[in-house]
Amino acid sequence: MEFDGKFSVDKNPEYLNNFFSDINNVVPCLPGIYDIETSGDEIKCRIKLDVKDMKISAMSTITGKMVFKYSLGQNSLSVTGTGRMAGSKIKFNVDINYSGEGDNSQVIWKSSFDFGLIIKIMNRDKINEISMKNIDQTMKCITEKINS
Numbered sequence: 001m002e003f004d005g006k007f008s009v010d011k012n013p014e015y016l017n018n019f020f021s022d023i024n025n026v027v028p029c030l031p032g033i034y035d036i037e038t039s040g041d042e043i044k045c046r047i048k049l050d051v052k053d054m055k056i057s058a059m060s061t062i063t064g065k066m067v068f069k070y071s072l073g074q075n076s077l078s079v080t081g082t083g084r085m086a087g088s089k090i091k092f093n094v095d096i097n098y099s100g101e102g103d104n105s106q107v108i109w110k111s112s113f114d115f116g117l118i119i120k121i122m123n124r125d126k127i128n129e130i131s132m133k134n135i136d137q138t139m140k141c142i143t144e145k146i147n148s
Contacts, residue, residue, distance in 0.1 A: 001127070002111065003110070003112075003113075003132065004111070006107060007106075009147055011103060011105055011147070012100060012101075013098055013099060013100050016098045017075065020072055023043065028145075029138050029145065033066075041070050042068070042069055043068050043069075043070060045065070047066055048061050049134070062085050067082060068092075078093070078094070080093045085115075088115065090114060090115050091113070092111065095110050111135070115127060
């Protein structure tokens with residue numbers, strides 16, 4: 001599954017470089033992440049996501065473990081990871097690029113997720129809906145943190 005979007009902020013690219021260089025600015029915006037261990041650019045964590053909207057009577061959350069790399073480039077950020085959730089292997093990639101002039105920047109992001117067997121077990125449309133809900137929440141949080 002692939003997702004993308006963009007938003008504008010009243011900060012220059014240098015400010016964004018400083019903001020994104022500290023993973024602690026981003027991690028609080030990632031839904032369901034806990035038990036975080038950081039070692040250089042590698043992050044290990046546990047994740048617990050609310051899936052009540054899928055209306056599966058025996059399942060209101062799914063849990064798992066993730067390992068991801070957080071790589072800052074020139075006016076860009078890349079996060080790649082793998083893990084297991086609900087017994088299924090998953091992979092993801094998120095790329096964020098930003099540019100601007102003065103105190104205005106445009107942030108463009110793209111993400112791709114391979115949910116493995118979860119897609120086959122659960123309704124693809126519901127996974128898409130839940131993913132978008134979490135992505136929107138994450139991007140809103142990041143935007144608010146950048147602007148504060």
